[in-house]
Amino acid sequence: MVKLYKFLRQFSPYICGVFLFLFVQVLSDLYLPTLMADIVDHGIVNNDIGYILQIGGHMLLIAAGGTLCAIIANFLSAKTAVGFGRILREKIFAKVQSFSLQEFDKLGTATLITRTTNDVNQVQQVSVLILSMMVSAPLTCLGGIFMAIHEDPGLTWVLLVSVPALFTVIGIVLSRGIPLFKLMQIKLDKLNLVLRENLTGIRVIRAFNRIEKEKKRFDEANLDLMNNAVKVNKIMAVLMPMMMLIMNFTTIGIIWFGGIRINNGEMQVGSLMAFIQYTTQILFSFLMMTMLFVTVPRAQASAARINEVLETEVGVKDALQTKVVPLKKGFVDFENVSFRYPGAEQPALKEISFSAGPGEITAIIGGTGSGKSTLVNLIARFYDVGSGRVLVDGVDVREISQEHLRAKIGFVPQKSVLFSGTIADNIRYGKEDASLEEVEHAAQIAQAMDFVAGMEEGFDHIIAQGGTNVSGGQKQRLSIARALVKKPEIYIFDDSFSALDFKTDAKLRAALKPEISAATVFIIAQRVATVMDADRIIVLDDGQIAGIGTHRELLSTCEVYHEIVASQLSEGELA
Template structure:
């Protein structure tokens, strides 16, 4: 928690102002019972109406000042807390944006969402209370204690007995509450994960009649969170009755012994009234501190989770001397590349070597799980190689600036992704300054003109969240158009034609020939028809290259390729 709070340094001036305002507020609150004591002892007892009125006006003035500084302090506290939350959220988002896919998999999408939203909100709330109460509650407690001792030192022994009892009780309750709040945040993660899976997979759930099964799974996650939350809140709710019990017994003791001291002439009535108010202020200050301590454990658990993200070592971090310029354009080379997702785990890719140059198309084909998609993800450096080198323009991708490297690449992922917004805005992702003519041309090349022109608003048609208002094939074509508009040096198509019919697939590949003739094209495909015209075809099997060559060469030299071809094409087509 303290590590995160270092980010408050930019709000130093505002925080000093808040503390000054809180200081004035605490002084006004402590001063009021003393004025009340004077009214009773000097005004009421002596029947001095003028003194009562004058002191009453003083009390009103002190109350007004206290009210103004309280509202002002609350305003600035909210401003600092919200600003800090915004800064922290941006910091976490920027860090996550630079994560490799390995780091995403390590934490999980659902947990990242919870940490960026719920966890930071918890920290914001605690910070707001801390700015208001961290100085106010101790000052009131100390100030009220001094004033109470000043009024009657012997009667103050009751406070000295009550305070340790409260402090020990708070400590014991918090010791049990902290682990429960940590567990609570993990259960929030789990609930988010289940909900996200259900929302994304709603069609699959319905078609397999698993709505009831998923409902029970969601209920289970929800009840787990509910149970932990109930235990945590039950533990915390013990504080309030315990504190009220101690406060009421203390007031009863003060009234009892105070009455005896008044009867003996050792104390005045006004002083007893002020003493009771000071006792209430002390107990109220401790109550506020306890409520702050109630929220701190949960915020502390949230802060730990945020720090896990901020402290995570980025495996794909740019070197300080990373190159931002190369002499060549579009050259890709794999040199004895091996890769595994985790250290000492089984290799997904083993000893891959090939070169792809501008004007060439390198196609990668193989069975499911052979490592095709993993291989192309090494080029934009979504992962780092375990062994060997991936070179772009003759330079190891680890030595290139990541932004510069990815600027060279037009990547179309296996699962087409569109963002909420218009088609025009989605395609401008590839080129910020793209004109409507650039967009129309890219749409035409990607064979998307037919369905885009049939839409009411054409390029300005709004794509819903997740692209649910367009089909899988339409999403793929728009994703391809987004890469085309970028005019990159290297095109990577990761099984990007799988949702297209054979006719559209053929026309799209034909239109891409002219568009990509000066670029390097690396194509992952399942269909043989998509790779037959490639400059070279790489056949993968269990992460190893079992054949490299043209379509005709591989039919003669590679049995696995021949099996793939024979399963899709007739002898005449072969």
């Protein structure tokens, strides 16, 4: 957790203010019992009303000052902790944005959400406690001991008995509670994972009548978290009663032996009352430190998880200096490219070599798991190649900044993703300053105008989270429009026509031809009808190129392609 506190530097004035005001508050709290003892021993005993009013007025002023200092200190500590939490969330979000898909695969989405929200909250809350108690608890303890000895050294042996007893109870409770606190975040991760899978997969769950099974799975994760929390609370529930018991016995001991000392004329009543208050302050300071001991381990576990994200080595790193070749625009070359996913036994791509340029449509076809999507992911540098090179405009993509590289690419993913907002907002995601005419033109080319015009609000129609209020085909067309409005040098359509009917597919491809005629185009598709007119068809089989050529060339030279075509077209169409 200490590593994270480097982000507190900008709050140094606030932290200094917290320490200063808490120091003044502690001094006022420690001085009040002494004044009370003076009132009893000198004012009440001597029936001196003037002295009582004078010292009482001093007590009111000191108490008011201490309260004001406590309020200001708590305000500054809360402001510091909340600002600290904001910075942590910003740092985590920025770090996650720099992750390649490899880091997302390694860490998982559910745990990243938990670390950005719950873990940051844990660290934020314990930061408030640390700022509030780090000064007040030790000062109160040490100051209370000093003042208690000052009032009557003869009774301090009672503290020598009660304080070790208190430490023993705290040690036993924390030794059993801390491991369970560390488990809380892990079990919360599991619960979030199950919940997220249920929410995102609700249609599949209902379609296969697995509601009861998923409910049982959620209940198991929820029960596991609850049982762990119950164990922790049972252990911690012992702490407060035991501390109060020790405090009460300590008070009884002080009154008992203090009464004897008063009877022997060795101590005054006011001093006994002050001694009791100082003892209470000492024991409560231990209680405050115990609260820190309880919360810090859980926050420490959260801090470790946050640090894991912030210290994760990013697989895809930006080049220190971007190389640009202005004479080329949209050229893509693969030179003996191989790639293997982390932990996979076999490479996803092996020795891939080809070239594509502006004005050409390169189609990629192959069976499931043949490496089609992996290949285009390497162009956008979502992953880095294992060996070989991917060149864009004659420059290795690893020598181009990701921002510069992706500014050249219009990407339509296999799974269409829309964001909450209007249809126009989603299309403008490709070009933020696109005019309404550009948005309408992109929608027209993408064959989206027919359903957009049918909506009452048109382009101002609100898209729900995840695009749940539009169909799969509509989502695909809006995703295509989003890429078209960008007017990039390279288009990548990753199986982006699969949800379209044959008529819409044909109309879309016909409208696309003049629009993307000057760009380099990659189309991944399962349908032969979608790729047969491409300038170049790359056939992938088990991560390797089984053939490259036009539709007619591949029919006679590539057995894999012939089998794919034969499975989709009739003998007449095949001929």
